[in-house]
Amino acid sequence: MNPPAIATLGELRASGHQHKPLRQELRDNLLAALKEGRDPWSGLHGFGDTVIPQLERALIAGHDVVLLGERGQGKTRVLRTLVGLLDEWTPVISGSELGEHPYEPVTVGSQNAVAEYGDDLRISWRHRDERYAEKLATPDTSVADLIGDVDPMKVAEGRHLGDPETIHFGLIPRSHRGIVAINELPDLAERIQVAMLNVMEERDIQVRGYVLRLPLDVLVVASANPEDYTNRGRIITPLKDRFGAEIRTHYPVELDDEVAVIRQEAHLTASVPDYLVEILARFTRGLRESNSVDQRSGVSARFAIAGAETIAAAALHRATIQGEPEAVARVVDLETAVDVLGGKVEFETGEEGREREILDHLLRSATAETVRSHLRGIDFVLLVDAIEAGALVTTGEQVTARDFLAGLPVLGETELYDDVCERLSATNDGERASAIELALEGLYLARRVSKETGAGETVYG
Numbered sequence: 318m319n320p321p322a323i324a325t326l327g328e329l330r331a332s333g334h335q336h337k338p339l340r341q342e343l344r345d346n347l348l349a350a351l352k353e354g355r356d357p358w359s360g361l362h363g364f365g366d367t368v369i370p371q372l373e374r375a376l377i378a379g380h381d382v383v384l385l386g387e388r389g390q391g392k393t394r395v396l397r398t399l400v401g402l403l404d405e406w407t408p409v410i411s412g413s414e415l416g417e418h419p420y421e422p423v424t425v426g427s428q429n430a431v432a433e434y435g436d437d438l439r440i441s442w443r444h445r446d447e448r449y450a451e452k453l454a455t456p457d458t459s460v461a462d463l464i465g466d467v468d469p470m471k472v473a474e475g476r477h478l479g480d481p482e483t484i485h486f487g488l489i490p491r492s493h494r495g496i497v498a499i500n501e502l503p504d505l506a507e508r509i510q511v512a513m514l515n516v517m518e519e520r521d522i523q524v525r526g527y528v529l530r531l532p533l534d535v536l537v538v539a540s541a542n543p544e545d546y547t548n549r550g551r552i553i554t555p556l557k558d559r560f561g562a563e564i565r566t567h568y569p570v571e572l573d574d575e576v577a578v579i580r581q582e583a584h585l586t587a588s589v590p591d592y593l594v595e596i597l598a599r600f601t602r603g604l605r606e607s608n609s610v611d612q613r614s615g616v617s618a619r620f621a622i623a624g625a626e627t628i629a630a631a632a633l634h635r636a637t638i639q640g641e642p643e644a645v646a647r648v649v650d651l652e653t654a655v656d657v658l659g660g661k662v663e664f665e666t667g668e669e670g671r672e673r674e675i676l677d678h679l680l681r682s683a684t685a686e687t688v689r690s691h692l693r694g695i696d697f698v699l700l701v702d703a704i705e706a707g708a709l710v711t712t713g714e715q716v717t718a719r720d721f722l723a724g725l726p727v728l729g730e731t732e733l734y735d736d737v738c739e740r741l742s743a744t745n746d747g748e749r750a751s752a753i754e755l756a757l758e759g760l761y762l763a764r765r766v767s768k769e770t771g772a773g774e775t776v777y778g
Contacts, residue, residue, distance in 0.1 A: 318405065318406075320406045320442035320444070321406060321408075321442060323408070323440065323442075324439060324440060325436060325437055325438060325439060325440060326419045326431070326434075326435070326436050326437070326438040326440060327435075327436030327437065329408055329419060329440060330436070334408065336418050336420040336421060338534055339494055339495070339496075339534045339535065339536055340376075340379035340536065341379075342402075342403065342404060343376050343399075343402045343403065343536070344376060344377050344379065346402045346403070346404070347373060347376055347377065347402050348377070350402075351373070357398070357401055357402055358395075358398055359398070359401075360394065360398065360581060361391065361394065361395060361398060362569060362574040362575075362577045362578050362581070363567075363568075363569035363570055363571060363574035363575075363578070364391070364395070364566070367567065368384075368395065368564055368565075368566055368567070371562065371564045372395065372562075372564060374562075375561060375562035375564065376399075376402070378561060378562070379561070380560070380561025380562040381517060381536060381537040381538065381559065381560050381561055381562070382538045382539070382560065382561070382562045382563075382564060383502065383538070383539045383540070383541060383552070383557070383560045383562070383563050383564070384396070384538070384539070384540045384541070384564050384565075384566055385540075385541050385542070385543050385563060385564070385565050385566065386540075386542070386543070386565060386566030386567065387542060387543070387568070387613075387614065387615025387617075388542060388614065388615050388617045388619075389568075389615065389616070389617020389618040389619045389620070390566040390567060390568055390615070390617075390618070391566065391578075391618065392500075392540035392566050393451075393498075393500060393540060395566070396451070396496075396498040396500075396538050396540065397449070397451075397498075399449070399496055399536075399538065400445055400446060400448070400449045400496065401445075403445035403448055403449075403495075403496075404445065405444065405445055406442045406443070406444060406445075407442065407443050407445075407448070407494065408440045408441070408442055408443075409440065409441050409442070409443050409494075410422060410427050410430065410431070410438065410439075410440060410441075411438075411439040411440055411441045412430075412439075413426075413427050414426075414486060414491070415427075415486065415490055415491060415493040415531075416443055416447075416448075416491075416493055416494055416495070417493065417494070418494060419431070419438060419440050421532075423493070423531045423532055423533070424531065447495075448492070448494065448495030448496065449492075449495060449496045449497075449498070450488055450491065450492045450495065450496070450497045450498070451497075451498045451499075451500065452488055452497070452498070452499050452500070453500045453501060454499050454500060454501045454502055454503075454504040454505035455504060455505075456504060456505075456506055458505055458506070458509055459509070460487070460508075460509060460512045461485070461487055462487055462488060463487045463488050463489050463509060463512065463513065464486075464487045464489060464490070464512050464513075464516070464522050465484050465485055465486040465487040465490060465522065466484070466485055466487070489513070489516050489522070489533070489535060489537070490522055490531065490533060490535075492535050493531075493533050493534060493535055494534050494535070495535060495536075496535070496536045496538060497535055497536070497537055497538070498538045498539065498540070499537070499538075499539040499540075500539070500540050501540065501541065501542070502539040502540065502541045502552055503541050503542070503551050503552050507551075507553050510552065510553045510556045511553065511555075511556075513537070513556060514555055514556060514559065516533065516535070516537070517537060517556065517559035517560075518559050537560075539560070543565075568602075568605060568615070568616075568618070569618075572595070572598055572599065572602070575598040575601065575602060575618075575621070576591070576594055576595055576598045578618050578621075578622070579594050579597060579598060579618075579621050579622055579625050580594060582618070582622045583622045583625040583626050583629075584626060585625060585626060585629040586626070586629045586630055586633045586644075587629040587630070587632035587633040587636070587644035587645065587646060588629075588632070588643065588644065588645045588646065588747065588748070589625055589628060589629050589632070589645075589646045590645070590646065590741065590742075590743070590748060590751050590752070591742075592687055592691055592741060592752075592755060593625075593628060593646055593647075593648070593650075593651070593751070593755075594625055595687050595690075596651065596680075596683045596684050596687045597621045597624045597625055597628075597651075597654070597683075598621055599682075599683035599686050599687060600621070600624070600679055600680050600683040601616055601618070601620050601621040601624075602683075603679040603682055603683055604616045604620070604662060604679055607675065607679060608665070609664055609665055609668045609671070609675045610662055610663070610664055610665065610675075611663040611664060611665055614663045616661075616662060617661065619661070620658060620661050620662065623654075623657075623658060623661065624651075624654040624658055627650075627653055627654040627657055627658070628646040628650040628651060628653060628654050629644075629646055630653075631646065631650040631653040631654075631714065632644045632645055632646040632647070632650055632747075635714060635715055635717070636747075638715060639715060639717045641717050641718060641719075641747065642745075642746075643718075643745055643746070643747040644747070645718065645745070645747025645748055645750070645751050646751065647712070647718075647747075647750060647751040647754050648684070648751070648754045648755050648758045649712050649713060649714060649716075649754065649775055650714070651680060651684070652714075653714065655673075655676050655677065655680060658676075659672055659673065659676055662676075681762055684755075684758055684759070684762060685759065685762040685763070687755075688755060688756070688758070688759030688762070689759075691740060691741060691755075692737065692740060692741075692755075692756060692759060695733070695736055695737060695740065695756075696733075697733065697756065697760055697765070699728045699731050699733060700726065700728060700733060700756075700760070701760060701765050701766060703726035703727075703728060704726065704766050704777065704778060705766075707778075708726035708778070709724075709776055709777070709778045710724055710725060710726070710757060710776070710777040710778070711724055711774055711775070711776050711777075712750075712754055712757075712774070712775050712777075713773050713774035713775055714773055715773060716774065718746045718747045718749070718750035718751075719746055719750075721750045721753075721754065722746060722749060722750055722753070725753065734749070734753060737752050737753055737756050738752050738753070740752075741755070757777045760777075761777060766778065
């Protein structure tokens with residue numbers, strides 16, 4: 318949608334435009350969405366009964382917000398979603414450094430421009446996306462980055478140091494009439510956090526001893542990991558006190574929400590059946606519950622997302638080399654994910670040397686749970702009998718779906734393979750191979766068949 322055609326202050330007044338403070342704008346838009354039954358939090362899964370109600374109450378109250386939670390819990394996504402509650406377009410004074418509203422100029426330059434041009438003052442329109450600023454807090458962040466500093470070039474032009482025109486504004490003043498998000502707030506040096514105190518409470522800024530009474534209209538939101546209060550850094554008490562709402566995030570409670578996050582965030586280069594995504598989701602949840610994993614750091618949702626992307630890449634790799642018509646991930650590809658994901662998990666100090674053993678055990682548990690969930694009730698006795706009679710089924714990272722299917726034992730008139738494929742919604746050769754491979758892995762985990770792995774191949778027998 319294009320911005321309004323209104324180009325001067327006079328036209329803006331004639332249009333009946335009303336100026337709203339930022340917090341009122343957010344409150345009104347949120348209440349309108351709730352009243353109409355629209356979901357303003359698209360893309361957030363598993364927070365509907367916990368985080369979202371708390372956040373909505375904080376915004377209605379007009380509070381600055383800090384989100385506390387372990388890594389990969391969607392804190393940044395929550396903050397970025399706030400942009401959708403801003404008006405799509407808002408008027409600003411053309412050339413204004415702080416994006417001031419034409420009705421309420423706050424800098425000397427803008428006030429002079431309004432006095433000089435009156436209704437002929439030129440205005441521009443700023444999209445909601447331009448009213449959100451994000452800063453990753455790092456130890457080298459300075460007061461000048463966030464608040465501002467004296468610009469030596471402006472002083473060199475002849476202005477004296479006390480002139481407000483000599484100030485180069487930092488991120489927070491430049492976010493006037495918008496949202497400024499600070500990620501990993503405890504990583505910000507304590508002296509820098511002190512510089513934010515006036516911004517959070519008095520809504521003015523101080524630069525090198527000069528107090529600029531700028532009525533800043535800005536919503537400050539931040540994210541932090543709870544353990545950062547005592548490890549890498551902490552949020553100083555006066556700053557914590559100035560946040561009106563402190564909200565704890567969490568990992569998805571329901572399996573379906575975990576799967577939805579993976580599906581939403583993963584960029585897959587090949588087809589990954591739902592049950593493989595479910596295995597990765599259960600695998601991730603198992604790691605979060607394991608006593609062998611350092612739960613203070615958490616197991617990020619990015620773990621499962623990267624796993625899904627890895628097995629998709631393995632499927633595409635195989636399809637490209639072997640000339641398969643469709644690239645479909647299979648159970649055999651899960652091992653490729655474990656190979657590269659171990660470094661994303663922090664284990665307890667007493668588990669050194671057992672990391673791969675722990676990962677393999679939890680992956681087997683996740684696979685067994687998924688098999689029970691999807692294939693319960695199917696009788697595999699004929700397949701087990703055929704394997705016990707000497708039949709071997711070979712698969713592997715470079716074994717094509719067609720070769721795998723051709724190597725399955727013939728079971729006479731039984732429709733076992735079709736039942737498995739129907740249960741798992743498998744239609745083409747790649748999907749059928751993936752479905753039957755899951756069944757074989759389930760039989761192995763139930764100790765009804767054996768499995769040997771080596772030289773890039775896996776043999777069930």
